Amino acid sequence: MAKVMMYKRFERLWHWSQAFLIISMLITGFEIHGTLTLFGFEQAVDLHITFAWTLIGLWIFAIFWHLTTGEWKQYIPSSANKLMAMAKYYGVDIFLGGGHPFHKTREHKLNPLQRMAYLSLHVLISPAVWLSGLLYLFYTSWDAWGLGWLSLGAIALIHTAAAFAMLTFLVAHLYLAITTSKEPFGYVKAMITGYEEE
Amino acid sequence: MLRIARCLKNSNPGLLSLVCFLLVCLPLASATAAVEKQSNSTADHTKFEELQQEFDSAPEVTKACLGCHTEASKQIHKTTHWNWKFTHPATNQELGKKKVVNSFCGSIITNYARCTSCHIGYGWKDDSFDFASEVNVDCLACHDTTDTYRKFPTDAGHPAYVDKPFPPKKGKIWKAPDLTHVAQNVGKTRRQNCGNCHFLGGGGDGVKHGDLDSSMYNPSKELDVHMGVDGLNFVCTECHTTDGHDVKGSRYTTVAKDTHGIDIPGRDDESRATCESCHGLKPHTETINNKINDHTDKVACQTCHIPYYAKGGIPSKTWWDWSTAGRMDADGKHIKKKDENGYVTYVTKKGSFEWGENLIPEYDWLSGDIRYQELDQKLDPNAIVPINTFNGSYDDPDARIWPFKIMRGKQPYDKGNNTLVITHLFGKDSEAYWKSFDWNRAIKAAMDAAGADYSGEYGFIETTYHWPLSHMVAPKAEALGCDSCHSRDGRLANLTGFYMPGRDRNELLDIIGWLAVLGTLGGVSLHGLARIAMRGRRKD
Numbered sequence: 150m151a152k153v154m155m156y157k158r159f160e161r162l163w164h165w166s167q168a169f170l171i172i173s174m175l176i177t178g179f180e181i182h183g184t185l186t187l188f189g190f191e192q193a194v195d196l197h198i199t200f201a202w203t204l205i206g207l208w209i210f211a212i213f214w215h216l217t218t219g220e221w222k223q224y225i226p227s228s229a230n231k232l233m234a235m236a237k238y239y240g241v242d243i244f245l246g247g248g249h250p251f252h253k254t255r256e257h258k259l260n261p262l263q264r265m266a267y268l269s270l271h272v273l274i275s276p277a278v279w280l281s282g283l284l285y286l287f288y289t290s291w292d293a294w295g296l297g298w299l300s301l302g303a304i305a306l307i308h309t310a311a312a313f314a315m316l317t318f319l320v321a322h323l324y325l326a327i328t329t330s331k332e333p334f335g336y337v338k339a340m341i342t343g344y345e346e347e
Numbered sequence: 348m349l350r351i352a353r354c355l356k357n358s359n360p361g362l363l364s365l366v367c368f369l370l371v372c373l374p375l376a377s378a379t380a381a382v383e384k385q386s387n388s389t390a391d392h393t394k395f396e397e398l399q400q401e402f403d404s405a406p407e408v409t410k411a412c413l414g415c416h417t418e419a420s421k422q423i424h425k426t427t428h429w430n431w432k433f434t435h436p437a438t439n440q441e442l443g444k445k446k447v448v449n450s451f452c453g454s455i456i457t458n459y460a461r462c463t464s465c466h467i468g469y470g471w472k473d474d475s476f477d478f479a480s481e482v483n484v485d486c487l488a489c490h491d492t493t494d495t496y497r498k499f500p501t502d503a504g505h506p507a508y509v510d511k512p513f514p515p516k517k518g519k520i521w522k523a524p525d526l527t528h529v530a531q532n533v534g535k536t537r538r539q540n541c542g543n544c545h546f547l548g549g550g551g552d553g554v555k556h557g558d559l560d561s562s563m564y565n566p567s568k569e570l571d572v573h574m575g576v577d578g579l580n581f582v583c584t585e586c587h588t589t590d591g592h593d594v595k596g597s598r599y600t601t602v603a604k605d606t607h608g609i610d611i612p613g614r615d616d617e618s619r620a621t622c623e624s625c626h627g628l629k630p631h632t633e634t635i636n637n638k639i640n641d642h643t644d645k646v647a648c649q650t651c652h653i654p655y656y657a658k659g660g661i662p663s664k665t666w667w668d669w670s671t672a673g674r675m676d677a678d679g680k681h682i683k684k685k686d687e688n689g690y691v692t693y694v695t696k697k698g699s700f701e702w703g704e705n706l707i708p709e710y711d712w713l714s715g716d717i718r719y720q721e722l723d724q725k726l727d728p729n730a731i732v733p734i735n736t737f738n739g740s741y742d743d744p745d746a747r748i749w750p751f752k753i754m755r756g757k758q759p760y761d762k763g764n765n766t767l768v769i770t771h772l773f774g775k776d777s778e779a780y781w782k783s784f785d786w787n788r789a790i791k792a793a794m795d796a797a798g799a800d801y802s803g804e805y806g807f808i809e810t811t812y813h814w815p816l817s818h819m820v821a822p823k824a825e826a827l828g829c830d831s832c833h834s835r836d837g838r839l840a841n842l843t844g845f846y847m848p849g850r851d852r853n854e855l856l857d858i859i860g861w862l863a864v865l866g867t868l869g870g871v872s873l874h875g876l877a878r879i880a881m882r883g884r885r886k887d
């Protein structure tokens with residue numbers, strides 16, 4: 150099996166800067182939420198806002214990249230049967246052996262479960278974070294925007310719920326990304342160098 | 348005392364260095380103050396013919412003033428400083444010292460000659476005072492620059508005309524000012540002029556306001572960043588601008604939220620009594636995080652910029668319990684007690700006190716619409732009675748969170764009618780409480796004089812009195828940080844009706860959220876362990 154350029158330069162840059170920004174925003178966000186004390190409230194807010202605008206900028210590039218390269222098709226959901234096959238693999242075969250039901254290629258990087266998980270991340274969790282976060286940031290402008298009926302408590306609730314979903318995703322993602330490759334840290338290496346066996 | 352201890356305990360290390368800094372700076376500061384500012388006035392009053400005379404009384408000085416300043420008394424006659432009467436434009440309540448029942452000495456009624464030692468007039472010794480008299484306006488109280496002119500404490504606004512003992516029987520002599528010298532040295536109003544009444548209100552230094560006391564005569568900029576003699580050296584009228592002798596910035600009509608912003612001379616109303624008048628509506632440098640400017644819609648500048656009050660070394664009275672007044676010692680003599688700081692905690696004439704220094708303000712929503720408990724207004728005898736109340740909440744667009752000194756104490760009330768009462772304290776007659784120590788007679792005398800109904804049965808009731816804080820503004824480095832409020836048990840822990848990040852959370856969401864996160868973590872851990880355990884049996 151030959152090593153191919155699985156993750157292009159922009160994709161890797163996007164992945165790792167997004168990883169840094171999301172983890173940093175989880176930390177500063179939970180400090181603002183009152184869960185932990187690290188930077189102090191003011192600096193936590195400074196960082197959270199700075200990271201948020203950076204991630205928005207990154208996302209604009211990423212959306213453009215997905216659309217122009219056609220990479221967005223990677224997230225088209227698979228059939229239920231294929232999902233069940235993946236579930237069976239993680240539930241049974243990964244313990245007993247029996248091989249991965251899907252072959253990873255440059256054109257099909259994501260297995261059916263990943264397709265579903267990343268699609269949920271991109272169209273559900275992330276937009277919930279963005280929308281509630283931007284509303285949170287600009288709450289003094291609500292009246293001017295005709296949104297005076299919103300309540301900060303409700304927006305904060307949505308933002309916090311989305312943050313918990315993101316953190317939950319991150320835990321599962323880290324487990325699968327770090328431990329399920331054939332060689333230890335195989336996927337991590339691939340995401341750094343770009344090369345992976347096809 | 349507990350409160351002081353709590354303050355010191357909670358204070359940052361900055362407070363200690365502040366104290367040290369003050370100790371080093373005070374001599375410097377007084378040296379600066381000692382350098383007399385050259386007057387740039389076009390008039391030298393020592394050269395005025397009208398003032399080359401011996402004055403037998405203070406009204407004669409006023410008569411001389413009016414010879415040139417023909418309209419001065421007419422202007423004064425229109426002011427609250429003269430009338431001690433204020434009709435609130437929003438509530439139509441009749442307020443002012445003439446009307447308000449407070450929790451200090453109650454009311455001026457029947458106590459005139461003592462209370463009116465702070466009136467800008469001469470001779471208001473009973474309710475027959477002529478408010479149309481021009482010569483009875485006291486020009487000197489506000490325009491003396493010699494610091495020798497003081498109104499005698501019990502002469503209805505007159506200064507002493509001969510040296511005489513005060514307090515009586517204490518062996519101290521109150522010097523009569525040289526009125527000719529004072530008249531020839533009049534000038535612009537300084538901190539000393541305002542302070543002689545406003546710093547000492549309520550019967551002593553720091554009693555009423557928590558943010559105004561004698562430490563503000565010559566404050567350092569650490570104490571008040573605007574008025575510091577080693578800094579901007581503002582006098583009171585820098586912000587409390589006057590228009591025809593009418594001084595802006597009355598507490599009865601506190602502008603809780605100034606949406607107008609910077610007041611440009613000639614174009615605006617010439618009032619600089621709000622922070623926004625000079626600092627504008629977006630006072631902080633805009634960065635990517637503009638949240639501090641965003642706060643100006645709901646949080647008054649004072650809330651963050653006056654982190655402590657009574658911080659100039661003078662304590663402020665926080666508790667005054669009249670119910671314990673009247674006790675004598677075994678010899679039938681008056682009692683006076685002091686605590687370990689030397690603060691007076693009991694006097695026979697006034698009851699028990701508590702004091703505090705470096706106090707943390709209490710916070711509440713304020714829209715500026717302050718109301719007072721009136722003499723004929725019913726009260727709830729089973730509750731703490733607020734002397735003043737005000738509108739304001741998170742949902743009120745005109746309200747902001749303000750810092751307050753809350754004066755607490757116990758004062759007499761009418762048990763039969765469930766109303767507040769006023770008391771005849773001061774006077775040579777036997778009805779006066781400070782002569783007879785008989786509350787019933789003192790209350791009846793004052794209520795009769797006010798034309799108010801008294802059932803004849805009195806009790807004592809606990810009251811609160813909110814004093815919004817606007818002075819002792821700290822240098823910006825000392826302003827409160829975000830964590831002071833945005834924390835689980837911060838300074839605004841008691842305010843309700845709104846969501847505040849860092850303080851508030853939905854506990855159910857937090858439980859569900861952490862269950863999801865930890866559940867996933869547990870799930871993948873078990874999954875990983877199972878994979879390790881099954882490694883040997885796996886057919887790869």
